[in-house]
Amino acid sequence: MLLPQGASTIASEVDALFYIVYYVSIVFSIMIFGGVTYLAIEYRRRGRISLTTSLDSNHKLEVAWTVIPTIIVLILFAMGFRTYMKMNIVPAGAMEVKVTGQMWFWSFDHPSGANSVGELVVPVNKPVKLLISSRDVIHSFYIPEFRIKMDAVPNRYTIIWFEAIDTGSYNIFCTEYCGTGHSTMLGKCRVVTQKQYDEWVELNDIPEDMPLEELGEKLYKSRACNTCHSIDGSASTGPTFKGIFGHDVALEDGGSAFVDENYIRESILNPQAKIVAGFQPVMPTFEGILKDRHIDAIVAYLKTLAKSPEEDTH
Numbered sequence: 001m002l003l004p005q006g007a008s009t010i011a012s013e014v015d016a017l018f019y020i021v022y023y024v025s026i027v028f029s030i031m032i033f034g035g036v037t038y039l040a041i042e043y044r045r046r047g048r049i050s051l052t053t054s055l056d057s058n059h060k061l062e063v064a065w066t067v068i069p070t071i072i073v074l075i076l077f078a079m080g081f082r083t084y085m086k087m088n089i090v091p092a093g094a095m096e097v098k099v100t101g102q103m104w105f106w107s108f109d110h111p112s113g114a115n116s117v118g119e120l121v122v123p124v125n126k127p128v129k130l131l132i133s134s135r136d137v138i139h140s141f142y143i144p145e146f147r148i149k150m151d152a153v154p155n156r157y158t159i160i161w162f163e164a165i166d167t168g169s170y171n172i173f174c175t176e177y178c179g180t181g182h183s184t185m186l187g188k189c190r191v192v193t194q195k196q197y198d199e200w201v202e203l204n205d206i207p208e209d210m211p212l213e214e215l216g217e218k219l220y221k222s223r224a225c226n227t228c229h230s231i232d233g234s235a236s237t238g239p240t241f242k243g244i245f246g247h248d249v250a251l252e253d254g255g256s257a258f259v260d261e262n263y264i265r266e267s268i269l270n271p272q273a274k275i276v277a278g279f280q281p282v283m284p285t286f287e288g289i290l291k292d293r294h295i296d297a298i299v300a301y302l303k304t305l306a307k308s309p310e311e312d313t314h
């Protein structure tokens, strides 16, 4: 009742531990504060000269308040240790997904080669191992419904695993303060049936021989360019992609830039280099996420958006 829905195999064990610790704490809090209150009233100072009667030690009481809490913490240790080991030992045959955190989004490399930004797609009832790292500062990968949380640390890998027991969409949070965009470093974990997963893999798989324009259009959606850049001419968080190729754009510093292949490449890999007038420098670098062929494809796609429909007919 205090926790979100548990949607992984480990969730019920984590919850059981939480509730045991929670109720033990409540019982002892009542005993301690009740005892303090009772003693404060019973043995309050009653006059100018008032002495408490001298008390002998009570061996039975001392043994009881030593042995009982010891047994309780040993039980908690045994339960916690068992669950901790379960959480950290990846079952054989787990599907491995590479998770990369960076300011301020998560990207996922699925085993098929499909790569996505902000969306982790996994089949239900299958163990999934997450191999986590960071490209800049420390982030922390957290899915409350699965009861898993693991730091993403630069220059090393961390590992966590889960097995989802229910299909659905679950929130991914970053739980380590990592700068201005920390609170927006969100994602979704979509748990689907094996059949839907296979379909998704097929859809996101990029064939080697796909024409560049087509690949670029696909990347525009799958790499989430479309969350900030429209293709219909309207301004969003970032400038529109429509009709910019082969034209000059005004820059924030008062200068201007000519939109050609190198300008687009620079804007993808080093987005802070030239900020278009009227926009905030909020775009993250896609270095390492988009390979050369991907950048070629996006350039090709932007070229198609520069053409007017009349030109297309020739």
Ligand code: CUA
Residues within 6 Å of the ligand: 101, 102, 104, 138, 139, 140, 174, 175, 176, 177, 178, 179, 182, 183, 185
């Ligand atoms: Cu990434 Cu907070």
